[in-house]
Amino acid sequence: xxxxxxxPGHDAPVAPGPAPARLRAGTLLAACAGLAxxxxxxxxxxxxxxxxxxVLLELAGRLxxxxxxxxxxxxxxxxxxxxxxxRVVLGGLVGAMLALAGxxxxxxxxxxxxxxxxxxAAAGAGLGATLAIAYGPDTSGWPVDLLxxxxxxxxxxxxxxxxxxxxxxxxxxxxxxxxxxVAVAAFLTAIQTYVQQxxxxxxxxxxxxxxxxxxxxxxxEVALVAPxxxxxxxxxLLHGRLLDVLAVGDDEASSLGVRAARVRLIVVAAATLAxxxxxxxxxLIGFVGIIVPHTIRLVxxxxxxxxxxxxxxxxxxFLILADLAARTVMxxxxxxxxxxxxxxxxxxxxxxxxxxxxxx
Amino acid sequence: MRRSLVPLLLLLALxxxxxxxxxxxxxxxxxxxxxVSMSPTATEMLFAIGAGPQVVAVDSNSNYPKEAPKTxxxxxxxxxxxxxxxxxxxxxxxxxxxxxxxxLAKLGIPAMxxxxxxxxDDTYAQLDQLGRATxxxxxxxxxxxxxxxxxxxxxxxGRPERPLTYYHELDKNLYSATSKTxxxxxxxxxxxxxxxxxxxxxxxxxxxxxxxxxxxxxPDLIFLADTKCCGQSARTVAARDxxxxxxxxxxxxxxxxxxDVASRWGPRVVDFLKTIAAxxxxxxxxxx
Numbered sequence: 001x002x003x004x005x006x007x008p009g010h011d012a013p014v015a016p017g018p019a020p021a022r023l024r025a026g027t028l029l030a031a032c033a034g035l036a037x038x039x040x041x042x043x044x045x046x047x048x049x050x051x052x053x054x055v056l057l058e059l060a061g062r063l064x065x066x067x068x069x070x071x072x073x074x075x076x077x078x079x080x081x082x083x084x085x086x087r088v089v090l091g092g093l094v095g096a097m098l099a100l101a102g103x104x105x106x107x108x109x110x111x112x113x114x115x116x117x118x119x120x121a122a123a124g125a126g127l128g129a130t131l132a133i134a135y136g137p138d139t140s141g142w143p144v145d146l147l148x149x150x151x152x153x154x155x156x157x158x159x160x161x162x163x164x165x166x167x168x169x170x171x172x173x174x175x176x177x178x179x180x181x182v183a184v185a186a187f188l189t190a191i192q193t194y195v196q197q198x199x200x201x202x203x204x205x206x207x208x209x210x211x212x213x214x215x216x217x218x219x220x221e222v223a224l225v226a227p228x229x230x231x232x233x234x235x236x237l238l239h240g241r242l243l244d245v246l247a248v249g250d251d252e253a254s255s256l257g258v259r260a261a262r263v264r265l266i267v268v269a270a271a272t273l274a275x276x277x278x279x280x281x282x283x284l285i286g287f288v289g290i291i292v293p294h295t296i297r298l299v300x301x302x303x304x305x306x307x308x309x310x311x312x313x314x315x316x317x318f319l320i321l322a323d324l325a326a327r328t329v330m331x332x333x334x335x336x337x338x339x340x341x342x343x344x345x346x347x348x349x350x351x352x353x354x355x356x357x358x359x360x
Numbered sequence: 361m362r363r364s365l366v367p368l369l370l371l372l373a374l375x376x377x378x379x380x381x382x383x384x385x386x387x388x389x390x391x392x393x394x395x396v397s398m399s400p401t402a403t404e405m406l407f408a409i410g411a412g413p414q415v416v417a418v419d420s421n422s423n424y425p426k427e428a429p430k431t432x433x434x435x436x437x438x439x440x441x442x443x444x445x446x447x448x449x450x451x452x453x454x455x456x457x458x459x460x461x462x463x464l465a466k467l468g469i470p471a472m473x474x475x476x477x478x479x480x481d482d483t484y485a486q487l488d489q490l491g492r493a494t495x496x497x498x499x500x501x502x503x504x505x506x507x508x509x510x511x512x513x514x515x516x517x518g519r520p521e522r523p524l525t526y527y528h529e530l531d532k533n534l535y536s537a538t539s540k541t542x543x544x545x546x547x548x549x550x551x552x553x554x555x556x557x558x559x560x561x562x563x564x565x566x567x568x569x570x571x572x573x574x575x576x577x578x579p580d581l582i583f584l585a586d587t588k589c590c591g592q593s594a595r596t597v598a599a600r601d602x603x604x605x606x607x608x609x610x611x612x613x614x615x616x617x618x619x620d621v622a623s624r625w626g627p628r629v630v631d632f633l634k635t636i637a638a639x640x641x642x643x644x645x646x647x648x
Contacts, residue, residue, distance in 0.1 A: 048576040075575065075605045082602035083571045200420065200436055205590045208533045215533050216571060218601035332573035333559040334534070 023306045031313040035092070038317040042088045042324045047332040048079050055080060082218065090217040090281065091323040092316035093225050095288055097232065097278040099315020101271035102289025103296070103307050104236045107243040108264050108271075109174045116275040116289040119181035119268065120158035123188040125279040128154020129209050130192045134199040147209070148224060148280035155276035158184055163268065173250065174264070212283035212338040214323050221281040232274035236308055239267050243304035285319070287341045291349040292318055298356040318345070391495030392450030392470070396443055398435045399454035402474050403428050404626035405487055406452070408503050411494035417446045424620065424628070444469065450493060477542050477625035480511070487627075503627055510630045514637050515549050520644050525553045526581040527574055527608070528622075532590050534569045541565040542625055543585075550637055555579050575602050580643060582608040583615045583636065585622040592616075615639050 044052045050072065058070035058080060072080065101116035132150035162184040166177035196206055242263045245253050250260040292315045296307055322340045329335055395415045397403040403422035406415055418428045419435040433442055435455065440463040443451060451464055451471045464471045472493060474486045484504045491500025526547060528537050536556035539548050547554060555577040559567040586592045594614040603609050615636065621628050
């Protein structure tokens, strides 16, 4: 269903020369404006009604050289600055990372079904989180939470294991790598399920984590993700052209002087860092890494020089919107974000798919 | 994601099963002598009514009272063979995640379902059923009478002049329980107002609240029923972003509950009521 139609040579600019699919400044500007509008909407709307004018004044008041009096109470200011804003920012970061990582994985593995969890990041993070919950020391007094660290380490270790396993195979092909990812994921999930059954009192917290959450997002989580997000973004975006070359196949790429295995390693490493950081603070949020890049492909084309930046922006906007729905549809109760991404994301994606088929 | 939804559905099914109101399959054999309890609450009830010596095994979560013969039996994934190994003449359980009831019936082992109580009356009814099934009807009646008397005493002493608002936290993701739930009714007895009631649009009784909403609702009291499961405490709550604004956090109104006592519907609800009544009174004294 999610397979985009690929005619040979259609989406693979082989030579560096003048590419048809370079990102135009206008497109980029429009996308950024869209993201800004979505973010603003998400900051203005929430379970607690804050006067939009006052919120805008309050936000403007933080700009240098601007002094305003917004009229928000201390409580309302706390809601805005410490609860709503970090949640919007974190939602954007997580969405951006998952979408970018998804696009990168799909490019590296030439597999439309690849998602950021393909090489076992989800299973590794799940095991790390479960171990931290079941056996970790009481970290309530620590400056940082153990849980996101453990999830991050688990995700990175899982992908590293999958990579090592895939490398030692006869052929260092993308397929070997995917298969070893499947094996690693299955193995880690088995351990995780076992630990979870043994320590049944941790069940509630483990499920709460796995279900995905931005509910308790704060600036601490933002600070945790931001550095990895920055590094991964830069690396993946810089490799856009090489990913386009890789799209023609490993052998063809090497004949053009591109070392496929090396590009793959670098991009996978960067995408994994992004995924692990996102998973560590938000649990497992599915679907973003699949539908956002594919939607971009369908509407804007599949060159990675275009796909990367646009996936980044669209992923951020999509998750901010999904989280907006999660916290307002049942207000003041919450919906699990994973339910929202799939519930609204799947029909939307189907529409895009239909529209692109009907187009000449 | 699809994979992670399966456990959620299971959990929901469990909850739904717990809320099922079909009562017990009371076959009531004459005074069971070898009881296996798959429910921590039933275990507490059995020991309270003096049927403890007849209990041969309890599930892995039955951690009270201490003398209960705790085993590895899992109530989440009951193993029929392991249960049958104790040669029980009565199995008590609260939820049936799979084929527990059907399997026990096949093996000819009498079973009683004592699901999560929806009100104190359910608790009293379950004590009565267990009393009759184990040959301790008089003790069961006495436990009920004592509970009723103690609760009446606490309620009489603890009615505040101004209704205190509270937030009952089930886990770190801000799942809460409304005043319609069993636990919520206990707070209502003391005249407290539940901030989660407005959030329960789908009437599940257990809505997940937004942090924004909790801060805005500004409860006088916060009760943490996630101290054991999730390591929450007055300190961790105060450290959450934006929560310092809340009256309960500023005025020492955060109460660390025992997760188990706060999630079971046995005789220890009296202890629970005492805890929250005492806290409400100290807060009243400070406030006045």
